[in-house]
Amino acid sequence: MCGRYVMARAVGDLVAELEAEADANLELRASWNVAPTSDVPIVLERLVEGAVHRQVHVAKWGLVPSWAKDPAVGVRAFNARSETVAEKPTFRAALKARRCAVPVEGYYEWKKSPDGKSKQPYFVHRKDGKLITFAGLYEWWKDPSKEDDADDRWLLSCTILTTVSPDAGAEGVLGELAGLHDRLPVPLEKDSLAAWLEPEGGDPRQLLDLVLAGAHDVAATWQLDPVGADVGNVRNNSPELTVPVG
Template structure:
């Protein structure tokens, strides 16, 4: 599962690392405690005049399908299960042609302690501090309550794909779900708007995911991360002792 993560990089850094482009006016809010329903960066590819452009956009975390009557449905769609994503009405259109990657510097997960009541938060990140990209989906939703020409007529939203955790290893003890990471080559294929077989793409990224996740580092962190109002670099500092 992915319910909180860290993204504190500037637009220029993301553009460089993801080999993408972005509008000069694009703004990102650095956050060490990103929660669902907030604005997050995504990278996607669009075909413009026969040329594919890889772009960084800002989307609301919680996918709103085009047929939704209001944006509130996104509250329940910040993650998409790989087992049902091809068939579930909320996601089945997006996975065919609106696939994105969600860049993160790491994410938080809570592990149940032996007493069965309390939980210990962990910050999960790459061992070398490199950017992680999760497989995601996006949609453009037209607000029926708005007028044509309104600046906020269209809402861009996204969801992160999750899969069952590996059967063993440290991640298996943390949670039974895992956000689906992409290799660099896997991201190229996942983002391709011309790729015509979403089931094959899904199988491809799933086959690579455990190998990527096996390299991640898990650091126990303080309980302050449990409150979304807390947002500072201290949240990812490992506990010692």
């Protein structure tokens, strides 16, 4: 799964690496301990006067479907299982038409000790320090309690797709990932990112199959570093959280 991650890139660096564009007023809060319900950057593509534009927006992490009566439902929808995302009412409409990518510098996962009494946090990231982009979905939710012209009437939210972790007997990084958790956030390659974001993309199930097919290959290039227990408290937020220990 993915319940905590790092996103501390400046706007300029983020849009450059993602080959995207952003509103001049876009503000991003650097965070080394992003948790569900936080405001996070997402990448999506939109058709503007017949041309495709790749854009960075800020969304609340935890998807709120358009039909929801209360945005609190997003608290439980920060991840979406790839096996059921096409059928679940919360996600199926977004899978068809509102796909995005969620850029991260790495994410945290906790490994249980053999006796089950403690957990060791790990920071999972690319060896070269570049961004990982996870397959995601986004939705717009209209707040019925606010006036039509209110600036904050519309809520943009998102979720991150997950898949099964590699087999426990896998070698190298994949075997290490298997030991962390039975779920893995779905990473995107450059080509699968382009296909996933395409606003007039093909059959959503085929797109899902495409990104899942390369997920473990991408993950095999990552690095896992044990980090300190301070990351367990979301109030702790500094670069030191990602420093390896031991």
